[in-house]
Amino acid sequence: MITIALSKGRIFEETLPLLNAAGITTPEAPESSRKLILPTNRADVRLIIVRASDVPTYVQYGAADIGVAGKDVLNEHGGIGLYQPLDLNIARCRMMVAVRDDFDYESAVRQGARLRVATKYVQTARDHFAAKGVHVDLIKLYGSMELAPLVGLSDAIVDLVSSGNTLKANHLKAVEHIADISSRLVVNQAALKLKHDLIQPMLDAFALAIKK
Ligand code: PRT
Ligand code: MG
Numbered sequence: 001m002i003t004i005a006l007s008k009g010r011i012f013e014e015t016l017p018l019l020n021a022a023g024i025t026t027p028e029a030p031e032s033s034r035k036l037i038l039p040t041n042r043a044d045v046r047l048i049i050v051r052a053s054d055v056p057t058y059v060q061y062g063a064a065d066i067g068v069a070g071k072d073v074l075n076e077h078g079g080i081g082l083y084q085p086l087d088l089n090i091a092r093c094r095m096m097v098a099v100r101d102d103f104d105y106e107s108a109v110r111q112g113a114r115l116r117v118a119t120k121y122v123q124t125a126r127d128h129f130a131a132k133g134v135h136v137d138l139i140k141l142y143g144s145m146e147l148a149p150l151v152g153l154s155d156a157i158v159d160l161v162s163s164g165n166t167l168k169a170n171h172l173k174a175v176e177h178i179a180d181i182s183s184r185l186v187v188n189q190a191a192l193k194l195k196h197d198l199i200q201p202m203l204d205a206f207a208l209a210i211k212k
Contacts, residue, residue, distance in 0.1 A: 002045045002198050005064035006030075007052035011183060014090035015068050021209035022202050044198065056082060056186060065191040065199065071181045072160060076123050083192055085203055086185040089210050093162040095124060097176035100149045105156065105175040109134055118148035119158035128158070128178050146170045 004019075006012050008030045019025070025041045030049045038047040050058055055067040056077035069077075070091055074084070097117075099105045108115060109132075118139040119125045129136045141148065145157040146166055160181060161167060161174055185206060192199055 002195060003064045004047050005050050005055045005058045005067035006047055007055060008049055010091045011052060011068050018088060018206050018209050022205035059186050059188050062188045062190060065188050065195060067186045068183050069186055070183050072121060074184060076121055081189055083187040083189050084184045085187060086206055088183050088185055091183045093160045093181050095178040095181055096161045096174040097156055097158055097178065098167055098172045098174045099156045101171045101173050103155065115156055116154040117156045117158060118145055118154035120145060121158050124178065125158040146172060
């Protein structure tokens with residue numbers, strides 16, 4: 001049995017064509033089903049639906065053999081116990097620093113101001129500002145980071161941006177690009193050895209189906 005961990009929403013939707021290319025189809029979609037374990041057309045393959053940030057944990061402990069996780073999530077997790085053979089080139093976005101439209105970020109940085117930064121991506125933010133030599137106080141949030149600068153919780157946020165519409169709608173501007181993000185296939189290192197005959201053909205099929 002191969003267990004594949006996916007999150008609902010964009011990761012599931014964008015992984016589905018890759019699964020199909022590997023000959024795996026799902027009779028039930030997670031958006032319409034409340035089941036957390038979904039069968040597939042193959043008796044030896046099942047999907048589990050977990051929070052996006054929990055995918056690496058399920059795979060690390062071998063509760064899932066394979067998973068799909070954003071590079072953002074993998075950076076925070078650290079990647080222990082995970083083999084990351086493929087960049088699937090899906091769920092693409094950018095990790096950015098953003099501030100209020102009326103905040104002069106450049107001069108704050110130049111003056112050596114200590115910045116308050118709200119983010120879900122504490123590890124990524126810490127590494128980024130340390131490399132720049134900017135002193136920050138990090139405030140951990142679990143979502144809706146865009147609100148923080150609007151109500152005085154922080155000077156800046158570190159968040160993902162794709163269309164830029166959320167920033168615009170909240171009178172924020174992106175001031176720094178930290179990294180390009182896409183989702184990776186992650187594989188449990190022990191499972192790759194023990195279930196090689198089942199997993200390797202899947203990896204080969206995914207590799208062929210990835211959009212450049
Ligand atoms: O939503 P939940 O709290 O359950 O978890 P999650 O937000 O981690 O999961 P999900 O499904 O929203 O995202 C899964 C993965 O998709 C992330 O880990 C990223 O790798 C990737 N991804 C790609 C994105 C985006 N694009 C994205 N735009 N994840 C989040 N966003 C958010 C962003 O945080 C911001 O609030 O969308 C908003 C900005 O979008 P634009 O289009 O307005 O710029
Ligand atoms: Mg989300």
